[in-house]
């Protein structure tokens with residue numbers, strides 16, 4: 001498969017760099033119940049943020065929030081995608097899935113609320129902390145969902161420090 | 172109090188599973204949980220993780236939370252994929268026969284805490 005000019009396939013995602021490497025965007029496709037790769041997209045996003053010399057605390061917050069949202073797609077839906085864009089000032093990540101949707105978002109956001117089955121708990125998930133943890137780690141977070149129409153979750157993490165664009169390494 | 176990985180290995184009578192293992196790495200904090208959201212919510216950056224789970228997702232959780240090294244308690248052996256992933260992510264893995272309770276107790280006794288404030 002060949003990609004349009006400027007895009008590159010690396011790791012699990014498809015990425016594109018713009019504006020002298022200060023802006024980058026990309027997409028990952030996530031498959032439900034694919035536990036062998038669960039969390040891999042967020043790990044890859046973290047590595048990209050590290051290469052772009054973003055402040056450590058923002059990287060950790062973004063990686064944690066992305067990981068929780070990615071795991072929810074793997075656990076609760078048949079498939080979805082994770083799109084990111086990194087600018088000099090913030091990273092924004094959007095998750096869109098084709099699951100059955102979240103009926104009561106407020107309830108889902110409550111600490112400790114989970115519908116995870118036992119086998120998921122045995123894997124270390126299903127404590128009902130994921131969505132609250134995304135909220136806690138991000139500067140803006142939005143969820144929209146309708147039964148049958150899937151769920152869209154997006155968050156933004158702002159960078160506090162000026163990035164040192166001289167030192168951006170090859171991603 | 173901080174401990175080196177070499178000291179932790181002795182305290183827990185642990186075996187090293189990964190080929191990447193720098194015995195001089197200094198560990199200043201530790202956290203223990205079997206729930207990954209717990210690790211992601213409450214562990215401090217650069218901590219040691221003591222856990223009873225051995226899935227690949229534990230290594231990925233550790234990677235996103237900046238966990239410096241992982242100890243698998245009660246002799247649970249991870250599969251080759253988990254070890255290979257940890258080597259790729261540069262996260263040393265150790266295995267101890269002590270239970271989680273006893274592993275934490277032994278490290279706590281030597282001064283290792285779960286955050287800097289507790290020092």
Ligand SMILES: Nc1ncnc2c1ncn2[C@@H]1O[C@H](COP(=O)(O)OP(=O)(O)OP(=O)(O)O)[C@@H](O)[C@H]1O
Nearest residue numbers: 072076099108114115125126127128129130131208
């Ligand atoms: N993308 C999604 N599609 C459908 N339902 C979802 C989705 N994300 C979350 N949910 C529902 O919201 C509940 C709460 O999610 P949350 O991530 O907070 O906790 P959890 O996944 O159950 O446990 P943890 O994240 O601690 O492992 C889930 O149990 C599930 O019922």
Ligand SMILES: [Mg+2]
Nearest residue numbers: 068072130131
């Ligand atoms: Mg979750």
